[in-house]
Amino acid sequence: MTLILFYLTSAVAIFATVMMITRxxxxxxxxxxxxxxxxxxxxxxxxxxxFAAVLEVIIYAGAIMVLFVFVxxxxxxxxxTIVQERAxxxxxxxxxxxLLALFLFAELLVIIMLGGSADTGQVVNSKQVGIALYGxxxxxVELASLLLLAGLVGAYHFxxxxxxxxxxxxxx
Amino acid sequence: MEQGLLLSAMLFALGLLxxxxxxxxxxxxxxxxxxxxxxxxxxxxxxxxxxxxxxxxMFLLILALAAAEVGVGLGLALHIFHRFATLDAxxxxxxxx
Numbered sequence: 001m002t003l004i005l006f007y008l009t010s011a012v013a014i015f016a017t018v019m020m021i022t023r024x025x026x027x028x029x030x031x032x033x034x035x036x037x038x039x040x041x042x043x044x045x046x047x048x049x050x051f052a053a054v055l056e057v058i059i060y061a062g063a064i065m066v067l068f069v070f071v072x073x074x075x076x077x078x079x080x081t082i083v084q085e086r087a088x089x090x091x092x093x094x095x096x097x098x099l100l101a102l103f104l105f106a107e108l109l110v111i112i113m114l115g116g117s118a119d120t121g122q123v124v125n126s127k128q129v130g131i132a133l134y135g136x137x138x139x140x141v142e143l144a145s146l147l148l149l150a151g152l153v154g155a156y157h158f159x160x161x162x163x164x165x166x167x168x169x170x171x172x
Numbered sequence: 173m174e175q176g177l178l179l180s181a182m183l184f185a186l187g188l189l190x191x192x193x194x195x196x197x198x199x200x201x202x203x204x205x206x207x208x209x210x211x212x213x214x215x216x217x218x219x220x221x222x223x224x225x226x227x228x229x230m231f232l233l234i235l236a237l238a239a240a241e242v243g244v245g246l247g248l249a250l251h252i253f254h255r256f257a258t259l260d261a262x263x264x265x266x267x268x269x
Contacts, residue, residue: 003175006175006176007175010175010179013179013183014179014182014183014186017183017186017187017206018186020190020202020206021186021187021189021190021193021194021199021203021206026196026198026199029199029202030202033202033205033206036183036206036209037209040183040209040213043176043179043213044213044216047176047216047217047220048220049216049219049220049227049228049231051228052212052216052228052231052232055231055232055235056209059235059239060205060209060235060238063239064205064238064239064242067242067243067246068198068201068202068242068246071198071246071249071250072198074250075198075250075253075259121173121176121217121220121221122220122221122222122223124219124220124223124224124225124227124228128225129225129228129229129232131225132225132226132229133225133229133232137229140229140233144232144233144236144237145236147236147237147240148236148239148240150240151239151240151241151243151244152243154243154244154247155243155244155246155247156247157247158244158247158248158250158251159247159250159251161251161254
């Protein structure tokens with residue numbers, strides 16, 4: 001039973017990724033990318049990696065995709081935006097991803113009804129992950145925090161010329 | 173388990189295809205996300221196979237890497253858009269100091 005769910009979710013993930021790399025509009029492909037990440041999250045849940053599944057949904061499909069949405073919004077300024085958004089939000093555009101997301105939700109409900117057991121892999125719960133994370137992998141956690149700090153400084157450096165008000169006559 | 177690794181390989185190949193085919197910088201970054209996600213999936217599948225927590229820890233580190241990469245990459249894309257007024261990766265192949 002779990003294997004059938006695994007195959008269905010894999011089909012959704014691959015379909016969403018194919019749709020993502022073939023859409024011409026960035027917002028449409030973003031919708032399909034979120035769907036693909038949600039499908040991979042369900043697969044993590046099926047594999048017994050519950051903590052990774054939660055992180056996939058919260059951080060990947062939540063936080064990182066919000067960054068993409070912000071940048072796409074910032075790059076589409078202008079008077080055409082309202083017409084463009086009206087064209088983007090036609091029902092035909094979001095109906096496909098929404099129906100597939102609903103399908104993933106139904107799968108999640110089925111998994112919970114079945115008792116949340118994972119037949120396709122061994123369950124590694126978040127307690128084991130936490131103990132290993134702050135035990136042997138402590139140095140890796142510190143390095144990850146350093147990497148995030150470096151990313152923050154780099155992103156601020158790239159964004160700084162746009163934060164300053166432009167002087168008249170100065171290039172770039 | 174083989175199915176999980178197969179799915180991971182297919183997602184990685186699709187992401188690579190997206191990076192190679194698409195010329196929009198935002199689309200390239202999104203395809204890179206798919207590739208990083210596929211590698212994380214491979215780690216989680218391996219960790220689930222052996223019942224060890226190491227796979228999920230590697231997934232966590234990949235998540236931190238993806239967050240940092242997206243921050244810097246999108247900042248760079250904004251910078252390029254303000255400077256060249258385009259997001260086409262082919263039109264910015266000349267560095268002018």
